[in-house]
Amino acid sequence: MPSSPEPGLASNLQSVRSRIDAAARHAGRDPAGVRLIAVSKTFGADAVRAVWAAGHRDFGENKVQEALQKIQETADMEIRWHLIGHLQSNKAKKAAGAFACIQSMDSIDLLQRVDAAAVEQGTSPEVLVQVDLAGEATKFGADVSGARRLLDRALDARAARVTGLMLIPPWNEDQEQTRPWFVRLRELRDRWLADGVPAAALRHLSMGMSHDFEAAIEEGATIVRVGTAIFGKRTVRT
Numbered sequence: 191m192p193s194s195p196e197p198g199l200a201s202n203l204q205s206v207r208s209r210i211d212a213a214a215r216h217a218g219r220d221p222a223g224v225r226l227i228a229v230s231k232t233f234g235a236d237a238v239r240a241v242w243a244a245g246h247r248d249f250g251e252n253k254v255q256e257a258l259q260k261i262q263e264t265a266d267m268e269i270r271w272h273l274i275g276h277l278q279s280n281k282a283k284k285a286a287g288a289f290a291c292i293q294s295m296d297s298i299d300l301l302q303r304v305d306a307a308a309v310e311q312g313t314s315p316e317v318l319v320q321v322d323l324a325g326e327a328t329k330f331g332a333d334v335s336g337a338r339r340l341l342d343r344a345l346d347a348r349a350a351r352v353t354g355l356m357l358i359p360p361w362n363e364d365q366e367q368t369r370p371w372f373v374r375l376r377e378l379r380d381r382w383l384a385d386g387v388p389a390a391a392l393r394h395l396s397m398g399m400s401h402d403f404e405a406a407i408e409e410g411a412t413i414v415r416v417g418t419a420i421f422g423k424r425t426v427r428t
C-alpha cells in the first residue's frame with residue numbers, strides 16, 4: 191500500500207516554492223537558480239498527478255523498481271524523473287532509459303554501464319556525482335578522491351552528461367548542524383573549478399531536504415530534494 195497523500199498537495203508545493211524563493215533572496219541569489227525535485231517515493235501515481243497538475247515537472251525516486259512502475263503509470267505526463275537513491279549495477283541499463291538525471295552516481299563501473307546503455311538506447315541522462323563527505327559506512331557515495339576520479343572519467347562519457355555533485359549529509363534535525371556539510375560541498379566544487387574542471391560539469395550542487403533546504407540554498411544548492419514538506423509524512427519505510 192502506498193503512503194496516502196495529503197489533501198493539500200498544491201498548497202504544500204506553493205509554500206515550499208515560496209520558502210525556496212525567500213531563502214534564495216535572503217542569500218542574494220536568483221530563485222530561478224534553484225530547482226525543486228518533488229520526492230514522491232512511497233506515494234502513488236495519484237500524488238504525482240496532483241503535484242504535476244499544480245505545475246510541477248521534476249520528480250525524484252530512490253528505488254528503480256518503484257520508479258519504473260510510477261513512470262509507467264504517469265506516461266501521459268511530461269515529467270523529468272531523477273534517481274536519488276543507490277543504483278545497483280544490474281539496473282544501470284533500465285535507469286539509463288528511464289531517468290532524466292541520475293543523482294546517485296558513485297562508481298566508475300556504474301558510470302560506464304550507464305553510459306554504454308545510454309549510447310545503445312539513444313538517451314543522454316544527466317549524472318551527478320554523489321559525494322560521501324562524512325565517510326559514513328552506512329551510506330553510498332564516493333569519497334572525495336574517488337569522486338574526483340569519477341568526475342574526471344565522466345568528462346569523457348559518450349552519452350551521459352555530468353553536471354554536478356550530490357550530497358546526503360549525516361542526519362541532524364537542526365539545519366544549523368547540517369550547514370557545515372553544505373559549505374564543504376560548495377568549497378569542494380570551488381576547489382575543483384579552480385583546478386580546471388569545466389564549469390558545465392560542476393553546475394549543480396544537489397543538497398537540502400525538507401528540514402534543511404533553506405540552509406542548503408543559502409550555501410549554494412542549485413537542486414533541492416523535498417519529499418515530506420510536499421507529500422506529507424511517509425507511512426512506508428524506505
Ligand SMILES: *Cc1c(COP(=O)(O)O)cnc(C)c1O
Binds near residue numbers: 398
Ligand atoms: C527521501 C529523500 C529525500 C527527501 O526527504 P524529505 O525529508 O522527505 O524531504 C531527499 N533526498 C534523498 C536522497 C532521499 O532519499
